[in-house]
Amino acid sequence: MSTVIEVVDVRKTYGRHVTALDGVTAMFESGRSVGIVGESGSGKSSLGRMLVGLSTPTSGQVLVNGRDLRQLRRRSLRLEFLRAVQQVAQDTTTTFDPRHTVREAVRTPAQILGGMDKAAADDAVDAIVEELGIGAELVDRYPHELSGGQRQRLSIARSLIVRPDILICDEAVSALDVSAQAVVLNVLKQYVRSHSLGLVFISHGLPATAFITDELLVMNAGVVVEEGDTATVLGEPSHAYTRQLVEAFRTVETAAA
Numbered sequence: 001m002s003t004v005i006e007v008v009d010v011r012k013t014y015g016r017h018v019t020a021l022d023g024v025t026a027m028f029e030s031g032r033s034v035g036i037v038g039e040s041g042s043g044k045s046s047l048g049r050m051l052v053g054l055s056t057p058t059s060g061q062v063l064v065n066g067r068d069l070r071q072l073r074r075r076s077l078r079l080e081f082l083r084a085v086q087q088v089a090q091d092t093t094t095t096f097d098p099r100h101t102v103r104e105a106v107r108t109p110a111q112i113l114g115g116m117d118k119a120a121a122d123d124a125v126d127a128i129v130e131e132l133g134i135g136a137e138l139v140d141r142y143p144h145e146l147s148g149g150q151r152q153r154l155s156i157a158r159s160l161i162v163r164p165d166i167l168i169c170d171e172a173v174s175a176l177d178v179s180a181q182a183v184v185l186n187v188l189k190q191y192v193r194s195h196s197l198g199l200v201f202i203s204h205g206l207p208a209t210a211f212i213t214d215e216l217l218v219m220n221a222g223v224v225v226e227e228g229d230t231a232t233v234l235g236e237p238s239h240a241y242t243r244q245l246v247e248a249f250r251t252v253e254t255a256a257a
């Protein structure tokens with residue numbers, strides 16, 4: 001069965017005045033690549049955090065394979081959820097502990113979530129690094145001895161080493177320059193295809209999102225205002241907000257050219 005995360009009529013409020021998500025219903029499954037776009041503060045990260053279980057809805061439900069994470073009392077089930085749904089953060093400086101080599105950081109999830117012993121986990125590190133086209137020599141360095149792009153690819157390796165069903169990327173390439181972005185996007189896109197990985201790609205960048213996703217959710221003020229096939233949504237946006245978003249992007253692109 002393909003892993004499915006179902007978000008059912010979810011609201012998320014912070015205090016009395018902030019409604020970050022206002023009745024969001026959406027479905028994410030392995031083998032599909034879905035982009036979440038919208039202006040700053042529209043609720044993208046609030047939704048992303050909920051998908052990986054880092055935040056709970058004020059009302060509504062988030063179900064993974066039909067189960068609410070809050071009901072997963074058994075450790076083995078929780079570990080299985082954590083394996084199946086992985087994330088890549090924007091800021092890799094918090095992903096890697098400066099006191100340890102990158103190998104140790106990439107190996108740890110394989111040991112904890114994959115149940116591997118150290119030797120098997122080390123083999124898994126070498127395998128995923130090779131698969132992602134990362135130079136083998138980088139793995140035994142310390143985080144500060146790597147470029148931002150290299151660190152980001154290794155943090156993706158750290159998430160993929162447990163062979164998740166769905167990967168949630170929140171602004172995962174936004175901090176990189178265009179050429180480093182292209183490398184990461186190509187690696188991710190290939191992996192998504194070859195492993196039928198589900199991808200949730202949260203981003204400000206429309207070109208990157210268009211390149212890597214099949215479908216789009218457009219968010220505005222905590223609400224999904226438009227959804228559908230990526231090419232259609234961007235090519236023939238039906239909602240005024242989406243048109244504005246696409247238009248704003250074209251203006252910036254033209255100004256930068």
Ligand SMILES: Nc1ncnc2c1ncn2[C@@H]1O[C@H](COP(=O)(O)OP(=O)(O)OP(=O)(O)O)[C@@H](O)[C@H]1O
Nearest residue numbers: 014018019020038039040041042043044045046047
């Ligand atoms: N922990 C929090 N406490 C209070 N308010 C929060 C918290 N997290 C997010 N918010 C608010 O919720 C709203 C949605 O924030 P969110 O981070 O989901 O936006 P976003 O779409 O990811 O924006 P960006 O593109 O800037 O990353 C914003 O108004 C934000 O200020």
Ligand SMILES: [Mg+2]
Nearest residue numbers: 044045046170
């Ligand atoms: Mg965000």
